[in-house]
Amino acid sequence: MKVRQVEGEIEYVNADEKFVNHYFGLEDDLQVIAESINKDAHVSRALEAYWGLRLIRQDPWECLISYICATYKSIPAIKHMLNNMAQKFGEKQVLDGNNFYTFPECKALAAATEQDLIGCGLGYRAKYVLTTAKKIREDNFDFEALRKLPYLETKKVLMQFSGVGAKVADCVLLFSLGKSEAFPVDVWVKRVILNHYGEKLSPEVLQRIEKSESLSTGDYERLNRFGRSYFGKYAGYAQEYLYHYERITV
DNA sequence: CGTGGGCCTGTCTA
DNA sequence: ATAGACAGGCCCA
Numbered sequence: 001m002k003v004r005q006v007e008g009e010i011e012y013v014n015a016d017e018k019f020v021n022h023y024f025g026l027e028d029d030l031q032v033i034a035e036s037i038n039k040d041a042h043v044s045r046a047l048e049a050y051w052g053l054r055l056i057r058q059d060p061w062e063c064l065i066s067y068i069c070a071t072y073k074s075i076p077a078i079k080h081m082l083n084n085m086a087q088k089f090g091e092k093q094v095l096d097g098n099n100f101y102t103f104p105e106c107k108a109l110a111a112a113t114e115q116d117l118i119g120c121g122l123g124y125r126a127k128y129v130l131t132t133a134k135k136i137r138e139d140n141f142d143f144e145a146l147r148k149l150p151y152l153e154t155k156k157v158l159m160q161f162s163g164v165g166a167k168v169a170d171c172v173l174l175f176s177l178g179k180s181e182a183f184p185v186d187v188w189v190k191r192v193i194l195n196h197y198g199e200k201l202s203p204e205v206l207q208r209i210e211k212s213e214s215l216s217t218g219d220y221e222r223l224n225r226f227g228r229s230y231f232g233k234y235a236g237y238a239q240e241y242l243y244h245y246e247r248i249t250v
Numbered sequence: 251c252g253t254g255g256g257c258c259t260g261t262c263t264a
Numbered sequence: 265a266t267a268g269a270c271a272g273g274c275c276c277a
Contacts (some may be wrong), residue, residue: 069271077260125256128274165274186272197266214273216253243272 002095020135037238040073042196045247046213053240056175061136062103063176068128068163070171077121084120085109109133128163128188143177145209146206151179166220174236183235192242193223200226 002013003020012020021027034047058066069085070078082103085212090110109113109117117126132215135141146154154177158169170184183189198206201222209219231238 064272068274072257072271072273073259073273074261076262080260115268118258121259123260124274125258132276145266163274171272188272214254218252220273247272 007230023028023057025056028054030054031236033234035041036234037241039231039238043242046241049249050241050244053244055180055236057178057241060172060176061145063172064132064158064161064164064168065103065109065129067168067171068132068161069122069125070236071125071163072135073166081121083120085117088116088120106133106136107228110137121188125163131162132164148179151181154179155182166217166224170224176241180236181222181228181233183224183231183239185227186217186241188246189239190215190223190226192246193226195246197226197230200230 001015002010003015004013010020010026019126030052038044038047048219066078068080069081073081083101085104086101088107090101091110093102095176109129112133114126114130117129120126122129126225138184149157151173154173157165158164158172164172167184167186170199173179174182174184185193194206194210201209203217204223205222209215209223212219215223227239228235
C-alpha cells in the first residue's frame, strides 16, 4: 500500500481509501474536537499552529509492543529497535522493487527467545515483550473486546501486561483503541503542564513535580486526571497538539 | 498502598 | 575520537 500527501492533497496510490481515512483519523471532525478542547489561549495557539494534526488508529497489538519498547528510549532508537524486530520476525513484502517488513505477529514474537530480542536492541525490554506476547497467546487475548469497555477499565486490563504502566497504557488506549479521553503524560506533557498549567495544580504537587526528574505513580495519576477533567472527552487530542507544540515550537 | 533506585543500550553532545 | 549524559517509564524492594 502506498499513500502520500502532496500540497495538502492525499494521493491514494494502490491504497484502500477507506482504510487510509480510518488509519490517519481523517474521519474525525476536527472542528467539533477543537471547539471541545479549546479551553484557553495556550491550547488555542497549539491548535492554530498545527491545525490538521490527527490521531492515528494503529493496530492495538503493534501499538502495545511498540510502546513497551519505547520506554526510556529516544525516538530514533525506538525506530531502530522496531525495524530490527520487523526484519527478524516480520514478513517480507516487496513494493516497487523495495523490500519492507511487516510488524511481527504475536505468534512470531511469542516464539522468539529473549536473546533474539536483546539482539534487536531491546535490552531489558526483551523480557517484557516476550512475557506479554506469550500471555496474549496463552489467554487468546482479544483486543477488539476492549473497545466496548470504558476508559478506566480498559486501562486496568492493559496494565496487567508486563512492561505496561500507566503511560504505555494511555498511549495504547489513545492511538489504537479509540479512547479519545486518554491523556498520556510523558516528559514533554509534564513540561507543558509545568510551563502553562501550573496554577491548575495544588502548590505542593507543583513543587514536587518541578524538583523531581521522574513522575511517581500518584503524580502521574494527578496530571492524567487533570488533563482528562480539564479538556474533556477529547483530552487526547489536546495532549497531541500541546505535546507537538512544546516539542517543535517552544 | 505509595515511593525511590536501578536499568539495556542507541544517540547525541562536549 | 571517546566518554558521559540522556532518553516519549517500568519493575521491584
